Amino acid sequence: MNIALLGFGTIGSGVYELINLNKGKFGSNFTDLESRKSSPVITKVLERDITKDLGDSVGVVVTDPKEILEDDSIGLVIALMGGMDFEYEMIKACLKAGKHVVTANKAVISEYFAELLTLAEENGVVLRYEASVGGGIPIIGSLKEEMKINRVTEIKGILNGTTNFILSKMTEEGAGFAETLALAQSIGFAEADPTADVEGYDVSRKLSILSSMAYEGIIRDEDVYKRGITDIRAVDIEMTSSLGYVVKYLGHSILDGKCDVYTTVEPVLFKEVSMMSNVNSEFNIISITGDIIGELQFYGKGAGKDATANAVVGDALYILNIVGEENLPRPLRLNRNLNKMGTGLFKGKYYLRANIDAEENLDQVLTAVETVASRKTVIVNGNSVYVVTSPIAASDFNEMAEKLRESVPEIFYARIYE
Amino acid sequence: MNIALLGFGTIGSGVYELINLNKGKFGSNFTDLESRKSSPVITKVLERDITKDLGDSVGVVVTDPKEILEDDSIGLVIALMGGMDFEYEMIKACLKAGKHVVTANKAVISEYFAELLTLAEENGVVLRYEASVGGGIPIIGSLKEEMKINRVTEIKGILNGTTNFILSKMTEEGAGFAETLALAQSIGFAEADPTADVEGYDVSRKLSILSSMAYEGIIRDEDVYKRGITDIRAVDIEMTSSLGYVVKYLGHSILDGKCDVYTTVEPVLFKEVSMMSNVNSEFNIISITGDIIGELQFYGKGAGKDATANAVVGDALYILNIVGEENLPRPLRLNRNLNKMGTGLFKGKYYLRANIDAEENLDQVLTAVETVASRKTVIVNGNSVYVVTSPIAASDFNEMAEKLRESVPEIFYARIYE
Numbered sequence: 001m002n003i004a005l006l007g008f009g010t011i012g013s014g015v016y017e018l019i020n021l022n023k024g025k026f027g028s029n030f031t032d033l034e035s036r037k038s039s040p041v042i043t044k045v046l047e048r049d050i051t052k053d054l055g056d057s058v059g060v061v062v063t064d065p066k067e068i069l070e071d072d073s074i075g076l077v078i079a080l081m082g083g084m085d086f087e088y089e090m091i092k093a094c095l096k097a098g099k100h101v102v103t104a105n106k107a108v109i110s111e112y113f114a115e116l117l118t119l120a121e122e123n124g125v126v127l128r129y130e131a132s133v134g135g136g137i138p139i140i141g142s143l144k145e146e147m148k149i150n151r152v153t154e155i156k157g158i159l160n161g162t163t164n165f166i167l168s169k170m171t172e173e174g175a176g177f178a179e180t181l182a183l184a185q186s187i188g189f190a191e192a193d194p195t196a197d198v199e200g201y202d203v204s205r206k207l208s209i210l211s212s213m214a215y216e217g218i219i220r221d222e223d224v225y226k227r228g229i230t231d232i233r234a235v236d237i238e239m240t241s242s243l244g245y246v247v248k249y250l251g252h253s254i255l256d257g258k259c260d261v262y263t264t265v266e267p268v269l270f271k272e273v274s275m276m277s278n279v280n281s282e283f284n285i286i287s288i289t290g291d292i293i294g295e296l297q298f299y300g301k302g303a304g305k306d307a308t309a310n311a312v313v314g315d316a317l318y319i320l321n322i323v324g325e326e327n328l329p330r331p332l333r334l335n336r337n338l339n340k341m342g343t344g345l346f347k348g349k350y351y352l353r354a355n356i357d358a359e360e361n362l363d364q365v366l367t368a369v370e371t372v373a374s375r376k377t378v379i380v381n382g383n384s385v386y387v388v389t390s391p392i393a394a395s396d397f398n399e400m401a402e403k404l405r406e407s408v409p410e411i412f413y414a415r416i417y418e
Numbered sequence: 419m420n421i422a423l424l425g426f427g428t429i430g431s432g433v434y435e436l437i438n439l440n441k442g443k444f445g446s447n448f449t450d451l452e453s454r455k456s457s458p459v460i461t462k463v464l465e466r467d468i469t470k471d472l473g474d475s476v477g478v479v480v481t482d483p484k485e486i487l488e489d490d491s492i493g494l495v496i497a498l499m500g501g502m503d504f505e506y507e508m509i510k511a512c513l514k515a516g517k518h519v520v521t522a523n524k525a526v527i528s529e530y531f532a533e534l535l536t537l538a539e540e541n542g543v544v545l546r547y548e549a550s551v552g553g554g555i556p557i558i559g560s561l562k563e564e565m566k567i568n569r570v571t572e573i574k575g576i577l578n579g580t581t582n583f584i585l586s587k588m589t590e591e592g593a594g595f596a597e598t599l600a601l602a603q604s605i606g607f608a609e610a611d612p613t614a615d616v617e618g619y620d621v622s623r624k625l626s627i628l629s630s631m632a633y634e635g636i637i638r639d640e641d642v643y644k645r646g647i648t649d650i651r652a653v654d655i656e657m658t659s660s661l662g663y664v665v666k667y668l669g670h671s672i673l674d675g676k677c678d679v680y681t682t683v684e685p686v687l688f689k690e691v692s693m694m695s696n697v698n699s700e701f702n703i704i705s706i707t708g709d710i711i712g713e714l715q716f717y718g719k720g721a722g723k724d725a726t727a728n729a730v731v732g733d734a735l736y737i738l739n740i741v742g743e744e745n746l747p748r749p750l751r752l753n754r755n756l757n758k759m760g761t762g763l764f765k766g767k768y769y770l771r772a773n774i775d776a777e778e779n780l781d782q783v784l785t786a787v788e789t790v791a792s793r794k795t796v797i798v799n800g801n802s803v804y805v806v807t808s809p810i811a812a813s814d815f816n817e818m819a820e821k822l823r824e825s826v827p828e829i830f831y832a833r834i835y836e
Binding site: 024148150292 | 436441442443444447449450554555556559560563564565566567568569690691692693695696697708709710711712713714715716717718719722724725727728731732735739742743744745746747748
């Protein structure tokens with residue numbers, strides 16, 4: 001069986017090195033003797049930029065998808081183009097053509113999860129997507145394993161390397177958000193358009209995939225409450241740090257009862273002495289809680305060429321090793337009707353900074369806070385007020401804060417994790 | 419296929435609940451329809467204490483091993499008796515009788531690893547031992563997965579729940595070692611004879627299993643340098659804490675070059691703001707480093723009935739799902755000749771406390787330290803001296819300290835992790 005690769009970007013080239021250039025131990029890990037003798041290689045690469053260097057490739061660059069879809073020697077397609085519509089169409093076409101698919105595309109998986117799983121099952125092939133969440137962290141496989149015995153009721157984690165790099169750098173160096181984002185962009189840790197990372201879409205897609213799997217129903221990206229980190233300033237890091245906290249960008253979902261799901265993606269304050277606050281730079285951590293196993297946490301590189309390629313190639317190996325077996329693994333069921341309940345179950349004290357340049361601002365801030373919580377600490381310093389509140393439900397604080405933003409535009413707030 | 423259970427202790431009863439009393443989701447996770455219709459159950463329990471309550475068991479207690487070995491309806495044996503010789507003989511006999519085996523027995527696996535793997539392969543059956551390391555943490559399976567692509571060169575972790583509970587409690591409450599050990603014993607977190615835990619045998623067995631797997635050769639328990647934690651006193655916690663450190667009991671091995679393996683099990687000081695120092699109570703953490711994936715860390719309950727039973731039943735499910743498949747997973751190879759190199763590769767500053775009741779002790783301590791390292795900090799307080807040294811190889815410090823112990827018996831020391 002041959003392999004086709006869709007896209008030859010950073011991860012694609014990493015996958016190519018592992019499979020075709022034998023950089024890892026891919027070639028020596030097949031259970032059946034036939035594959036061990038002549039281990040499968042990538043024979044075709046779909047890449048619209050035909051000037052790209054594929055090194056001493058045994059494969060050929062093709063620009064027409066049909067060259068892959070209609071090639072019966074290709075049994076496995078690795079989809080790493082990124083983006084949405086074209087990759088979605090390609091994955092669908094490959095599954096329909098009876099080809100196994102491995103992808104790292106979190107946008108496509110989170111948007112079309114149930115449809116693609118059904119399509120794979122109908123066509124007797126396997127769809128794998130380990131690299132779509134947590135880069136090199138084996139979270140998809142581990143979650144599936146634990147779900148065989150456990151009812152998983154909670155998922156939380158630092159799921160985005162770019163924003164964790166930015167927040168870690170700001171914390172280490174007291175730097176501002178804009179300059180740190182620019183630094184991240186200059187060294188390839190953030191994209192030219194950083195929206196998906198800093199506004200939470202990347203995290204909410206990953207959280208939607210894990211939550212859909214764990215709670216066995218569909219939680220879409222748009223079902224997840226999310227709030228970006230673009231409002232954070234060096235002074236917030238300084239102030240929260242002096243209180244003993246570290247700012248992290250957390251994705252968090254809870255299954256309450258049988259069908260009620262609470263989700264949030266937002267900046268959260270962890271105690272300086274905690275595991276979460278010591279996950280730095282591009283590293284990710286993902287925690288899952290099951291009724292038998294208790295809490296498990298998985299830590300590793302959430303991005304990067306080699307780590308992500310490792311996860312992709314792990315999926316490919318898995319598929320190549322089960323080909324021809326009588327009983328394929330049971331497909332996931334995503335047919336439970338889940339209620340999307342918002343953020344009301346997440347509770348904690350809040351840290352709030354607001355600009356009080358205008359005379360009436362201080363009053364507006366304190367009045368707004370008092371409508372929902374009692375204020376425990378208030379510090380006025382220069383043109384800013386800093387408030388730490390009593391414990392309050394996230395839904396109530398969020399609503400108050402977004403209303404406050406209409407009259408006091410420059411605010412940042414984060415829940416203190418309990 | 420039926421299942422037999424050897425031993426009905428804490429974990430055994432947890433396994434029984436998951437499989438026979440359907441506490442988890444075991445019964446609904448078989449890939450082939452036959453098993454799904456009438457999922458395998460435990461039909462016999464070998465237990466020498468026949469007065470034990472098996473609840474409303476469908477199984478029967480047997481006292482004669484032959485009842486299991488010669489019962490052809492039993493295809494899978496779960497060995498949870500603990501101890502060494504009898505369980506080793508039973509596992510061997512079961513494999514030879516063509517029965518798959520799942521065990522949590524780290525002593526047996528670490529001592530007879532290669533022999534038992536070979537025996538399983540020769541008899542066309544599978545031996546699984548996920549629960550032998552890290553309790554509920556899926557480290558054995560994850561390590562195997564990563565090894566398919568990576569060369570793993572380093573393993574480290576907090577691998578013993580009892581000692582981590584003791585050290586965490588001492589740190590939280592400023593309590594002494596003896597009283598905290600007694601507390602741990604009274605609540606069932608430490609055994610009546612705590613030697614295996616507090617002297618490092620439990621950790622070194624786990625480290626030997628992981629290291630043998632990762633480096634593909636045999637590292638035995640007795641190949642691992644180990645030092646217990648019984649010398650630690652409340653004052654050590656207080657002093658190292660004031661320096662910003664937390665004491666953890668660390669197992670650590672490194673593969674250097676192709677065949678040189680360095681191992682150590684000893685108390686180590688981690689910065690208060692680090693992941694390791696925030697792993698508390700009975701929780702464990704295990705870090706593995708591969709050449710492609712980088713560092714991965716796995717965190718969870720290292721002991722306890724449900725978490726450990728979860729790992730055991732996961733192994734059982736794995737086996738039940740691959741029965742009848744044409745290609746069994748490739749067995750591990752443990753045939754590389756590894757050189758056991760001691761502790762020389764582990765380096766760091768050292769914290770040392772010594773009792774200086776006798777007049778000549780202070781001189782003896784300072785002179786001894788100066789033979790191997792320069793001393794950076796010396797504090798004399800009451801009848802003790804506290805020293806922090808310059809960086810030094812563990813092998814050199816260990817040798818010096820054990821010689822010093824001849825003249826100054828009451829000492830405690832720990833490397834500062836770098």
